[in-house]
Every structure is written in C-alpha cells, then in structure tokens.
Amino acid sequence: MFLKNSPATVTLISRRCTRRLGTRMWRRGANLEGDTANFIETEQLLEFEGARISFLQIRGSIPLLWEQIVDLSYKPRLNIIDHDQTSKVVERHFSDLCQRYGDILVADLTDKNGDEGRLSMAYAAEMEKLQNIRYVSFDFHHSCGNSNFDNIELLYDQIAEDFEKQGYFFIGKEGEVLSEQKGIMRTNCVDCLDRTNVTQSFLARKCLNSQLQRVGILSSTDCISMFSEDFEIFKNLWVDQGDEISLEYSGTHALKRDLVRYGKQTMAGMIKDGISALSRYYLNNFQDGIRQASCFLFDSLLDAIDLISGRCDVNTSRPSSAQLNGFETFSYIPVASALLIGGLTVTSITLNQVGVAGRNAQTIVSSVICAGVTAGLMAVVKSNGRQICSKPRLCRLI
Structure with missing residues (x-):
C-alpha cells in the first residue's frame, strides 16, 4: 500500500495450534490439558523502510468442557460437561497463555x-477465580446486530487502556528493538469465526493506525480509513484471512464479511451468508464426521499416545477411524430421504385430489392419514438425528 506516497507492506500470518484439531461441531471447548479448539495466533506485520512492527492476537474456543453434538437441528443444543477438573482446565489454559504472551x-x-448465555455465565464464573486476567463480556449480536458495526467502539471503550498498554513489537531500521508487546488479546465467540474475525479486524485497524502514526506515515489526526484504496486492501486482507480460517474449521466462507468490508450488512452479503449457513448445516450433519476422522489420522501419533493412556475410546461395534468410507452414516440417509420424499409426495397427490374431487370424505381421510404418517416419519427421523448424522468413529472422551 502507498499512504501519502510512502510504500508500506502489511502481512497477515495465522498459525493454527495442532493440539486440538478438528471440525466445527466435533471440536468444541477444551480438553483436560487446557488445549482449546480452533486456537489460532494471528500476526499482523507492518514493514516500512527497513523497520518491522508485529502485532499479535489470539482466538480460541471457550476453555471449558462442553460439546454441541449434531442431531439434524439447525442449532444443536449446547451441553456443558459437569466435571471436577473444569477449574483446573481453565487454569491450565490461561497459565500456558501467560507464560507465552504475558x-x-x-x-x-x-x-x-439461551445456550450461549449459559456458556457465557459458566465462563465468567470460572474467570472470576483467576487473578491478573481481565475478562470482558460483550454481547456482539445485541450491541452490533447486522448494521451497527460502529457499536463495537463500546467494547473498545472498555478495553482501550489495557489494550494500548500491551503495545506491539517494533524493530527499527538498524535492527534495534524499540518496543515489545507486553501481553495479548484473546477473543472468542462460540465458533471463534465470524464475530471474532470482525472484532479482531477492528482491533488490528486500531493498532495499525497507532503504528503508522509512530513511523511518521500518518499524522496524529490521520487514520487508514481516510485513504480509501489502502483501506480497501486492508479490509480485504482480513476478509480473506477470515475465509481461510473458516474454511478449515467449518468448511465454508466466514459470515459477516460485509461488516469488515463495509461496516454494515448488504443484501448481497445477507444472501451469501444464508447460503454459507445452509452449507454449514449440511457439512456439519453429513460430512464433518468423516473430516474429523481425517484429522485423527493426521494426528495419528497423538492418537496412539491417547489410546495407550486411556484418553480415547474405540467403539468396537463400528469400523476403525482409518476406514473413511462413511458407509454407516450414508446407509441411513437414502432410506430416511426416500421415506420423507415419498410421504410428502403421496400427501401432495391426495391433497390435490381433494381440490379436484371436492369434499369427498374418503379422499379427505386419505389425505389426513398420509399427512399424519409423513409427520410421524419426520418425527422419527428427527428423534434419531444423532444416528443419521456423520460422526467420527474414533471418539475422544474429552
């Protein structure tokens, strides 16, 4: 980018932790060691005339023991696991972060x-037990919704002093260290994807403004948003990064991309978000179990250690996780689909006959029976959703 004819390079580098790999619905929360799902360190690197400035942020699933098992629901119920090690898990997680980042x-x-509220309350209760870690709860959906992105300033007002004290790592033109980052911002939502990416991009912009002012590219009253072309490059960088992280964890592009690009949702953006949400539903229910098994294979050495130590349970009634043919799940899907489609088709035909033949008692009774059978089939399919959905065959207990 060229700000006031000064060439500067901004690079984003995201590093995914390999200690709790997995897909969106099959990797939630933390394990007993305090490692969390979707834990990613993102570095924003500014280079200007030989000087380099680095700013780090992290994201990661809420470090409690919790799960959200797919069952054909659009939003499966969230279950907080009652375990006597919960407080220790949270302590281990943040102790590790403090050692690494300050x-x-x-x-x-x-x-x-709702369920998120219960999870948030449980998280807040555990955070009250920790010393020297500041926890701020900010209901993003309530405050920002789809069109009030500027309200994220309400969050910044709460954290500005501590956030600015953390600073950033600055190496001068001669290789001298001019400043160091003294801490780190940990951001999370439920998935640590969409809301998290919007918030991290906002904080990264705040930090970039400070850095550009310090090296003299911008004056103390300037900000990058005043330079439309360069600001567009910066926003697209964060949108693309959010998409890559989301593709790995959920299988789709990130939602709320328009909030990063335009500061509000557009109609086109809402349609794209709807398509991505439906894609996530399909992938979560019918594909991610197989993808999770591939993560187990990728992490095969750790799996072997976990099996020996007893932290994994192999379901002997099913094939090994190395067999990725997906037969078990997909053997249910055609049957369930055929029954539902057949029931809906017969119901539609009989209802059409009612319209053609008038109020014929026999036709009406047939329609009611078909509709009842179809509704019953739908209820049976829904109640057996966990059996129909794709699931990994090598199951970590926690």
Whole structure:
C-alpha cells in the first residue's frame, strides 16, 4: 500500500495450534490439558523502510468442557460437561497463555441468552477465580446486530487502556528493538469465526493506525480509513484471512464479511451468508464426521499416545477411524430421504385430489392419514438425528 506516497507492506500470518484439531461441531471447548479448539495466533506485520512492527492476537474456543453434538437441528443444543477438573482446565489454559504472551485480556463475544448465555455465565464464573486476567463480556449480536458495526467502539471503550498498554513489537531500521508487546488479546465467540474475525479486524485497524502514526506515515489526526484504496486492501486482507480460517474449521466462507468490508450488512452479503449457513448445516450433519476422522489420522501419533493412556475410546461395534468410507452414516440417509420424499409426495397427490374431487370424505381421510404418517416419519427421523448424522468413529472422551 502507498499512504501519502510512502510504500508500506502489511502481512497477515495465522498459525493454527495442532493440539486440538478438528471440525466445527466435533471440536468444541477444551480438553483436560487446557488445549482449546480452533486456537489460532494471528500476526499482523507492518514493514516500512527497513523497520518491522508485529502485532499479535489470539482466538480460541471457550476453555471449558462442553460439546454441541449434531442431531439434524439447525442449532444443536449446547451441553456443558459437569466435571471436577473444569477449574483446573481453565487454569491450565490461561497459565500456558501467560507464560507465552504475558498479560492476557479476554473479550467474550457470546450472547447473553439461551445456550450461549449459559456458556457465557459458566465462563465468567470460572474467570472470576483467576487473578491478573481481565475478562470482558460483550454481547456482539445485541450491541452490533447486522448494521451497527460502529457499536463495537463500546467494547473498545472498555478495553482501550489495557489494550494500548500491551503495545506491539517494533524493530527499527538498524535492527534495534524499540518496543515489545507486553501481553495479548484473546477473543472468542462460540465458533471463534465470524464475530471474532470482525472484532479482531477492528482491533488490528486500531493498532495499525497507532503504528503508522509512530513511523511518521500518518499524522496524529490521520487514520487508514481516510485513504480509501489502502483501506480497501486492508479490509480485504482480513476478509480473506477470515475465509481461510473458516474454511478449515467449518468448511465454508466466514459470515459477516460485509461488516469488515463495509461496516454494515448488504443484501448481497445477507444472501451469501444464508447460503454459507445452509452449507454449514449440511457439512456439519453429513460430512464433518468423516473430516474429523481425517484429522485423527493426521494426528495419528497423538492418537496412539491417547489410546495407550486411556484418553480415547474405540467403539468396537463400528469400523476403525482409518476406514473413511462413511458407509454407516450414508446407509441411513437414502432410506430416511426416500421415506420423507415419498410421504410428502403421496400427501401432495391426495391433497390435490381433494381440490379436484371436492369434499369427498374418503379422499379427505386419505389425505389426513398420509399427512399424519409423513409427520410421524419426520418425527422419527428427527428423534434419531444423532444416528443419521456423520460422526467420527474414533471418539475422544474429552
């Protein structure tokens, strides 16, 4: 980018932790060692005339023991696992972060109602037990919705002082260290994808403004958003990065991309988000179990250690996780689909006959029976959703 004819390079580097790999619905929360799902360190690197400035942020699933098993529901129920090691898990997680990064500032973006609210309350209760870690709860959906992106300033107002104290790592033109980052911002929502990416891009922009002012590219009253072409490059960089992280974890592009690009949702963006949401539903229910098994294979050495130590349970009634043919899941899908489609078709035909033949009692009774049978089939399929959905065959207990 060229700000005021000064060439500068901004690079984003995201590093995924390999200690709790997996897909969106099959890797939630933390394990007993305190490793969390979708844990990613993102570095924003600014290079200008030989000087290099690095700013780090992290994201990761809420470090409690919890799960959200797919069952054909659009939004499966979230289950917080009652375990006597929960507090130790949280302590281990943040102890590791403190050793690596220094002071930790936590922003929890989850909702305050429903299942997310229960998870957020449990998280807040555990965070109260920890010393020297600041936890801030910010209901992103309530505050920002789809069109009030500027309200994220409400979060920044709460954390600005601590966030700015953490600073960034600055190496001058001669290789001298001019400043160091003294802590890190940990951001999470439920998936650590969409809301998290919007928030991290906002914080990265705040930090970039400070860096550009320090090296003299911008004055103290300037900000990158005043330079439309360069600002567009910066926003696209964060959108692309969010997409890559989301593709690995959920299988689709990130949602809320328009909030990063335009500061509000557009109609085109809402349609794309809807398509991505439907794609996530399909992948979560019918593909991610197989993808999770491939993660186990990739992590085969750790799996072997876990099997020996007893942290894995092999379901002997099913094939090994090395057999990725997906027969078990997909043997149910055609049967369930055929029954539902057949029931809906017969019901539609009989209802059409009612319209043609008038109020014929026999036809009406037939329609009611077909509709009832179809509804019953739908209820049976829904109640057996966990058996129909794709699931990994090598199952970690926690």
